[in-house]
């Protein structure tokens with residue numbers, strides 16, 4: 557009970573204030589690999605105007621007529637390959653929850669601060685977590701979209717959803733959002749350490765390392781999305797930090813969706829080209845993904861490896877994302893402490 561509530565008349569609405577919430581948010585994940593769970597997840601995801609910017613008039617017939625009939629089965633099978641069977645959930649969910657728990661421990665010196673986690677699509681929803689933090693007495697909430705590089709399709713849609721939740725509240729918490737941290741030295745150091753540590757476990761040296769970022773359509777870039785520039789800057793800083801040449805550490809973009817042209821060079825085409833040109837040993841890392849997920853564990857660690865071997869490559873390795881590693885947690889903690897300044 558707060559000092560204010562102690563002095564309140566009995567019929568006064570209860571007041572619970574004075575805490576600060578940190579809500580880390582990742583993209584989302586289906587509840588299961590079955591058709592119904594996959595369809596529900598993809599329907600929410602692909603109905604988001606920040607993700608598919610086409611007119612609804614054109615997009616909905618395609619979404620409901622084709623995509624939601626064919627894709628749930630196909631993508632469900634891919635999820636099955638990378639499902640965390642111990643916990644019956646995707647690794648993206650496992651890592652995000654672990655990150656939240658570990659961040660809570662790391663911020664134990666700030667007793668007024670509570671860390672929670674949510675997903676933009678699927679569960680736990682952003683709305684449910686913002687409401688829970690508010691109910692727990694958080695009158696200030698820091699929303700942290702877990703994307704080092706800003707894209708409207710990822711960062712902005714998380715922020716939109718958080719602010720949308722406030723629309724229904726009489727007494728709104730103050731909301732802050734975390735800016736991109738694509739050039740933060742702690743992040744670059746963590747990436748560099750992950751490369752060095754991973755390569756030290758191998759008895760071979762890659763000729764080339766690809767930094768593979770999730771793509772976006774070219775048209776989004778032309779409309780002013782800073783994502784492409786931020787990816788290139790992350791890669792440049794990492795290259796400088798490792799002392800590699802442009803030929804040794806390349807940038808590519810993966811996970812194309814739909815018929816439009818996306819950011820290039822494409823990861824799959826590059827892997828194929830390198831193998832055909834006689835490159836025998838490559839490593840791929842995904843600096844834009846805070847946690848391993850379908851796009852890293854299946855598209856890269858399974859499909860890209862197959863593609864490389866099929867075209868004549870010999871040695872392939874996937875460098876894991878920072879996940880809930882000590883270095884990865886140091887990055888999240890550093891960003892959160894900086895953005896909480898003035899509130900704690």
Ligand SMILES: C=CC1=C(C)c2cc3[nH]c(cc4nc(cc5[nH]c(cc1n2)c(C)c5CCC(=O)O)C(CCC(=O)O)=C4C)c(C)c3C=C
Nearest residue numbers: 583584585607631648707709710770771772813849850851
């Ligand atoms: C036009 C469609 C898409 C855009 C734009 C897009 C941008 C984008 N996505 C991520 C991160 C992730 N995407 C993930 C899966 C995924 N992405 C799309 C489509 C677009 N993404 C789809 C349809 C899917 C689902 C899988 C599939 O059907 O192929 C994931 C993985 C989620 C998981 O549960 O593992 C992540 C993470 C970024 C960073 C980004 C733009 C910068």
Ligand SMILES: [Fe+2]
Nearest residue numbers: 583770811851
């Ligand atoms: Fe995506």
Ligand SMILES: [Fe+2]
Nearest residue numbers: 784785786788
């Ligand atoms: Fe640029």
